[in-house]
Amino acid sequence: MIRFENLHKSYITGSNKLHVLKGINLEIKEGELISIMGSSGSGKSTLLNITGILDNYDEGSYYLDNMLISNMSEKKAAMLRNKYIGFVFQSFNLISFKNALENVALPLYYQKVSRKKRNLIAMEYLEKMGLKEWAHHMPNELSGGQKQRVAIARSLITRPKVILADEPTGALDTSTSYEVMEIFKEINQSGITVIIVTHEDDIAHRTNKIIRLRDGLIESINGELVNPEFVETEISEHV
Amino acid sequence: MSKLKLVNMFDIDKWQEIFNTIKKNKLRTFLTGFSVAWGIFMLIILLGSGNGLQNGVEYQFRDDATNSIWLYPGTTSKSYKGLQANRRIKFTNQDFDNLPHKITAIKDMTARFYIPGKVNVSYKNDYGAFSVRCVHPAHQVIENTHIIEGRYINEKDLNEFRKVAVIGKNVKEGLYKDENPIGKYIRINNIEFKVVGVFTDSGGEEEMRNIYLPISTAQKIFNGQNRINQIMLIPKTENVEETKAMAQKIKKYMAKKHKFDVTDDNAIFIRNNLEEYQNVMMMFLGIDIFIWVIGIGTIIAGIVGVSNIMMIVVKERTKEIGIRKALGASPSSIMGLVILESVAITSFSGYIGMVLGVGLMELVSSLAGNSVFFRNPQASIGIAVAATILLVFSGIVAGLFPARRAAKIRPIVALRDE
Numbered sequence: 001m002i003r004f005e006n007l008h009k010s011y012i013t014g015s016n017k018l019h020v021l022k023g024i025n026l027e028i029k030e031g032e033l034i035s036i037m038g039s040s041g042s043g044k045s046t047l048l049n050i051t052g053i054l055d056n057y058d059e060g061s062y063y064l065d066n067m068l069i070s071n072m073s074e075k076k077a078a079m080l081r082n083k084y085i086g087f088v089f090q091s092f093n094l095i096s097f098k099n100a101l102e103n104v105a106l107p108l109y110y111q112k113v114s115r116k117k118r119n120l121i122a123m124e125y126l127e128k129m130g131l132k133e134w135a136h137h138m139p140n141e142l143s144g145g146q147k148q149r150v151a152i153a154r155s156l157i158t159r160p161k162v163i164l165a166d167e168p169t170g171a172l173d174t175s176t177s178y179e180v181m182e183i184f185k186e187i188n189q190s191g192i193t194v195i196i197v198t199h200e201d202d203i204a205h206r207t208n209k210i211i212r213l214r215d216g217l218i219e220s221i222n223g224e225l226v227n228p229e230f231v232e233t234e235i236s237e238h239v
Numbered sequence: 240m241s242k243l244k245l246v247n248m249f250d251i252d253k254w255q256e257i258f259n260t261i262k263k264n265k266l267r268t269f270l271t272g273f274s275v276a277w278g279i280f281m282l283i284i285l286l287g288s289g290n291g292l293q294n295g296v297e298y299q300f301r302d303d304a305t306n307s308i309w310l311y312p313g314t315t316s317k318s319y320k321g322l323q324a325n326r327r328i329k330f331t332n333q334d335f336d337n338l339p340h341k342i343t344a345i346k347d348m349t350a351r352f353y354i355p356g357k358v359n360v361s362y363k364n365d366y367g368a369f370s371v372r373c374v375h376p377a378h379q380v381i382e383n384t385h386i387i388e389g390r391y392i393n394e395k396d397l398n399e400f401r402k403v404a405v406i407g408k409n410v411k412e413g414l415y416k417d418e419n420p421i422g423k424y425i426r427i428n429n430i431e432f433k434v435v436g437v438f439t440d441s442g443g444e445e446e447m448r449n450i451y452l453p454i455s456t457a458q459k460i461f462n463g464q465n466r467i468n469q470i471m472l473i474p475k476t477e478n479v480e481e482t483k484a485m486a487q488k489i490k491k492y493m494a495k496k497h498k499f500d501v502t503d504d505n506a507i508f509i510r511n512n513l514e515e516y517q518n519v520m521m522m523f524l525g526i527d528i529f530i531w532v533i534g535i536g537t538i539i540a541g542i543v544g545v546s547n548i549m550m551i552v553v554k555e556r557t558k559e560i561g562i563r564k565a566l567g568a569s570p571s572s573i574m575g576l577v578i579l580e581s582v583a584i585t586s587f588s589g590y591i592g593m594v595l596g597v598g599l600m601e602l603v604s605s606l607a608g609n610s611v612f613f614r615n616p617q618a619s620i621g622i623a624v625a626a627t628i629l630l631v632f633s634g635i636v637a638g639l640f641p642a643r644r645a646a647k648i649r650p651i652v653a654l655r656d657e
Contacts, residue, residue, distance in 0.1 A: 054565060054650045074646075075569045082567025093562045097259040109252055110567040154566070 001065060001161060001193050002028040002051060008059035009046055020046045022216035023060070028195065030161070033188040035196045035204040038213035045166065047213065048197050052085050052164045053077045065161060082110055086155025090167035092147040094139040100126060101135040104153045111158065125153040129183070145176035152183055163187060165196045169203050181206045257580045260552065271548040272588030275633070278541035279589045279626060282534030283596025286622055289530045291604070293523045306477050306513040307381050308486055310470040310493070316505040320498060328497050328506050332458075332465040338472075341492050344485055346475045349378035350467040352454050354428065360450065361426045362414040369410050371427060371450045373457035381471045382440065389421045389436030396453040402460070404432035407447035408439045425450070430460055479517050486511045538629065542585070542637045549581050549641035561650040570646035577645045581638025582631055589630035
């Protein structure tokens with residue numbers, strides 16, 4: 001579903017060049033439930049942005065559903081995001097002046113689905129999230145968990161191939177976090193690839209595969225070291 | 240297709256979003272709209288006033304053929320060839336008859352003779368205060384007189400010294416009421432004239448209180464001898480420079496004939512209507528340009544205001560725009576949203592300004608009535624259409640830069656958690 005080959009990315013700020021991704025090689029198969037971990041600055045957000053076609057990369061290649069994603073117009077990128085990817089964010093990112101239903105229906109608006117039809121579909125997804133009664137509430141009338149469930153409904157409404165979740169439980173308490181993770185599991189069981197970026201171990205352990213990033217490289221997958229160069233430091237840290 | 244969507248104004252979702260953002264920022268939207276409304280209001284007021292002034296002045300010219308030249312006798316202010324200053328110049332039939340021989344470029348020509356002293360006009364037992372002008376047939380063209388019944392004075396009337404009269408519509412209404420005046424007699428200083436025509440005049444009510452008599456008859460009856468009070472003529476040309484040259488030629492001829500210094504400005508007075516008309520029209524063109532410059536300037540200030548506010552709106556909505564982009568919004572749809580909001584604010588508030596401006600002008604118009612210098616100060620439909628186009632265009636211009644900025648927002652910047 002997703003394949004990175006020797007992916008490089010640098011940010012240039014003024015005269016400084018910050019090399020963030022230093023050659024990522026990774027394959028994520030369809031239907032996987034994966035977490036990406038790493039300290040801040042490890043490159044995990046950058047990797048997520050590139051995966052979500054929100055950012056471009058400098059070197060290497062990125063295949064999404066066997067399609068090379070590279071140097072495309074903003075319009076094309078927007079179209080692909082809409083079709084293939086559902087986003088879930090730490091701060092929910094609901095549009096404050098739209099009610100739950102309208103928020104969920106928004107991605108279909110950009111697919112030119114008629115108003116009536118998309119509201120019908122949105123209601124269906126809200127019902128799946130147990131939020132039918134809250135459909136006409138504004139985001140500020142919802143709890144954190146409810147907001148995140150609205151956001152998840154929004155990410156699912158276009159029937160994407162991949163869900164990208166950036167710290168989806170970062171703003172939630174533990175029990176709500178676990179509820180949200182259960183939802184992700186269910187989604188995953190319906191065949192959708194789910195990638196969760198997190199720095200919480202207990203959240204990561206509820207996924208099937210944990211990928212650790214460090215200094216722009218993959219350090220380990222499910223605890224197995226991938227890049228030999230980290231062996232030394234790994235040992236020295238443990239000593 | 241996407242271009243088509245960009246201009247799809249009837250997309251209910253877009254309007255809903257615009258309405259929502261406006262609702263969220265009432266004060267800000269109001270202040271922005273106010274600057275545009277004010278700009279349009281001022282433009283309408285200025286244009287309306289300019290129009291009113293112009294209509295008033297054009298109306299005064301409408302009375303007469305605009306390219307006529309009028310001659311009045313005056314009093315010399317310079318001594319000439321042994322003759323004293325302060326000598327009164329008198330026009331006679333001879334002047335009238337000789338002028339066309341010397342000045343060949345005259346198309347139409349009339350003299351006017353006024354009955355000396357008080358004039359009494361009556362029919363049966365009805366009296367009225369009307370004025371009498373004794374003229375040649377060409378007076379009809381020069382004064383823009385429209386016959387509605389019967390005929391005007393003709394050459395035969397003059398040659399045969401007929402006692403006929405052509406009366407204005409108001410004279411008819413005043414003296415004859417519902418009677419048909421044609422063929423009836425009207426008494427002027429106790430002398431009966433047969434009414435042969437009734438006329439209207441675009442010069443207004445006062446012009447239609449006139450009675451025209453054949454000049455030859457009047458001179459005989461009212462002891463005018465060969466005296467005339469005024470000569471009016473229309474040159475063959477409508478070129479201002481040529482009419483000026485002609486007026487100068489006439490003056491030279493008259494100076495020679497009446498023995499006065501050609502540089503004496505008080506001996507005779509020459510009014511070149513075409514020259515005056517052109518001068519006034521040039522002045523109004525200047526005023527018009529001035530008004531548009533000020534008006535457009537005010538509107539530009541409004542546009543800059545809207546543009547500024549839209550910049551802030553875009554900045555404030557950076558995150559929201561980022562979310563939309565992540566969810567699949569194309570840059571053109573984001574641009575469309577911003578531009579449509581800008582057009583909505585400018586058009587709506589602009590229309591309010593326009594309605595207020597037109598309303599005020601209507602009020603002034605009804606209060607001022609048909610005052611001579613300020614007439615029908617309304618902004619025309621043409622101006623309203625032009626203003627609409629201007630408003631929509633302004634909205635687009637105001638929205639363009641903020642919209643481009645919005646379209647350039649990168650979703651990763653927008654989605655970064657603070």
